[in-house]
Amino acid sequence: MSGALPTSIDPVWLADQQTHLSGTIPLKRMTRLLADCRSGDGEVRIDLQFRSDPNGERRSVQGKIEASIETTCERCLESMTLPLLAEIDMLIVTAEQASVMDDHEDVLVVKGPVSLGELAENELILAMPMIPMHPEDKCPASALLRDQGIDEKDRQDGGEKQSPFAKLAELKRSDR
Numbered sequence: 001m002s003g004a005l006p007t008s009i010d011p012v013w014l015a016d017q018q019t020h021l022s023g024t025i026p027l028k029r030m031t032r033l034l035a036d037c038r039s040g041d042g043e044v045r046i047d048l049q050f051r052s053d054p055n056g057e058r059r060s061v062q063g064k065i066e067a068s069i070e071t072t073c074e075r076c077l078e079s080m081t082l083p084l085l086a087e088i089d090m091l092i093v094t095a096e097q098a099s100v101m102d103d104h105e106d107v108l109v110v111k112g113p114v115s116l117g118e119l120a121e122n123e124l125i126l127a128m129p130m131i132p133m134h135p136e137d138k139c140p141a142s143a144l145l146r147d148q149g150i151d152e153k154d155r156q157d158g159g160e161k162q163s164p165f166a167k168l169a170e171l172k173r174s175d176r
C-alpha cells in the first residue's frame with residue numbers, strides 16, 4: 001500500500017495482513033504539532049510495516065515517521081528548520097491482551113479504529129526536542145557570542161550562574 005494513506009486504520013487487521021503502509025500526510029493537519037511552528041507547509045512521511053506471527057498472537061509495527069518543521073531557535077530566536085524523526089517499534093495489543101500484560105513502554109493498545117494522523121502526530125510530538133536550537137556552529141547567536149569573545153570555556157565556567165542566553169540578551173541590549 002503506497003501513496004494515499006487511509007485516515008483511519010485497524011492496526012490488528014493491518015498486522016494480520018502484514019501490511020506495509022507508506023505515504024504522506026499534509027503537515028497542516030497536525031494542529032497540536034503546529035502550535036510551535038512558524039509554517040504548516042510540508043508533509044509528514046510515514047513508512048510503517050505491520051507484522052504478526054503466523055498464529056496472530058504477537059503483532060507489531062516497525063518503521064518511521066518523519067517531518068521537517070519550521071520552528072524558532074531558542075538561542076537566537078530566528079527561524080530554523082527542524083527535522084523530526086520518530087522511529088517506531090511497537091507491539092500492537094488488543095484491550096483484552098493489554099489487561100493481562102505487564103507494563104510495557106511501546107505498546108499500541110487497540111480498542112477500535114485508530115486515526116493514522118493522530119498516531120503520527122503523537123509520535124512526532126514525542127520526537128520534538130524540549131528546546132529546539134540550531135546546531136552550535138550554525139546558529140547566528142553562537143557566532144555573535146564568539147565575536148564578543150565569549151568562548152565556550154567562559155560559558156562553561158559561568159554556565160551555572162549565568163546562561164549564555166542571559167549574556168546574549170545583554171549584548172543585544174547594549175547594541176542599541
Ligand SMILES: [Zn+2]
Pocket residue numbers: 073074075076077078133134138139140141
Ligand atoms: Zn539559532
